[in-house]
Amino acid sequence: MNAIVNIRTPFEILNGVAQQPDVSKDGRPVPLSFFHAGSEIYAQGEKVASHYQIEFGAVRIYRLLADGRRQITAFHLAGETFGFEADLAHHFFAEAIVTTGLRTFRPVAGLDRSRELLPLALRCMVRAQEHLLVVGRQTAIERIAAFLIDMADRQGELAQIELPMSRQDIGDYLGLTIETVSRVLSRLRDKGVLKFHGLRTLEIRKPETLRSLCE
């Protein structure tokens, strides 16, 4: 949870990211901002009337209870847009999970973006409501299965998937403890449904078994 890092990391400079800033529809350039793993994009209580598009990396959106319990309401991956919640509710954090590059869209006076934003906001709402079904009515193994399928779908439906987030993040997203997440993943590994290639890289060996757990 470090401070915002808005300068390029050596990695990105080396790779030439953002050497030619894109241009937004009203003609103003939209530069890339970089965030280190764990750094804050916007804080609970901040009024940020912007939205963000992820160029590379991953972001977690979450809320906190007074005693520190955390609920991650969404993960956003490369190519996705987020940041609507900041406009309205002053109770959400956004943090980079890994080194992340973002394009920030600030509101322009006199320019109404409702037409572009509405479909994105609706998709975000539906996603939250679908997630509610998972968290409210599914068992630990069903939640993990739903999560893995979602991640696989969003990574191009490949059998091998990358989980940029920690077990704690997964637990806080699914409403489970880190230990339960770990136990369920181990059980799926022992059953031959999953095969791990490193802690956060895994292969879905039996996607049909996983899917059958979701409904």
Added chain:
Amino acid sequence: MNAIVNIRTPFEILNGVAQQPDVSKDGRPVPLSFFHAGSEIYAQGEKVASHYQIEFGAVRIYRLLADGRRQITAFHLAGETFGFEADLAHHFFAEAIVTTGLRTFRPVAGLDRSRELLPLALRCMVRAQEHLLVVGRQTAIERIAAFLIDMADRQGELAQIELPMSRQDIGDYLGLTIETVSRVLSRLRDKGVLKFHGLRTLEIRKPETLRSLCE
């Protein structure tokens, strides 16, 4: 879960509801539709590019799992607008909880309502994400407390509140069983926090106790 009832019930005719239909911004009249308790407003799988405003009554929005488990994602009360989810996701039901009167807003070709709809959709999204924290990270008693405070706030912060929904509905909203809902309510009654005037009418005697349970 009866069929759609689009005619006036004797009750409404007697009370003269909707004798003078309102008129929408584009000049077309927006008539009131009536729905009996339990009747379906739109079904999972239906493509309805409309939204609805509640004149009187109450509505539940929910999703189902294959085995019948239900998650209510939202309750909507008089004065509120809903129906965005139907545009996008084909997996939501909307039902009247009690006799309900709705104004239906159908999309008009060439008329862009994004500007009006975006704030409503955002509020809906934030509400779902806030609910996620309750369902994912709070105990049974905390969930009930949060629910009662929300209902009280939406009914004008009166001490006495009406719950139009059944215990089953409350359970399916909070991710609890009907028995747990009942037990928690009984415990709050025994502690003097709540006083019941009939099953679905109650008085919050110690709002501070209730609020202290939420954070």
Added chain:
DNA sequence: CGCCATTTTGAGAAGTGTCAAGTACCGTGG
């Protein structure tokens, strides 16, 4: 007044959380 659905209450089971210890991974520095 009596029926029927809804709600409440009880006892036991199951799933998940808590606490504690052990293991694996990964970046750092030698």
Added chain:
DNA sequence: CCACGGTACTTGACACTTCTCAAAATGGCG
């Protein structure tokens, strides 16, 4: 390149909340 240390993850034993199943009580409504 390998040893080291710290963090993240896994595993185990047990506790506790919530669920399940069952039965009784309540209340609304004809």
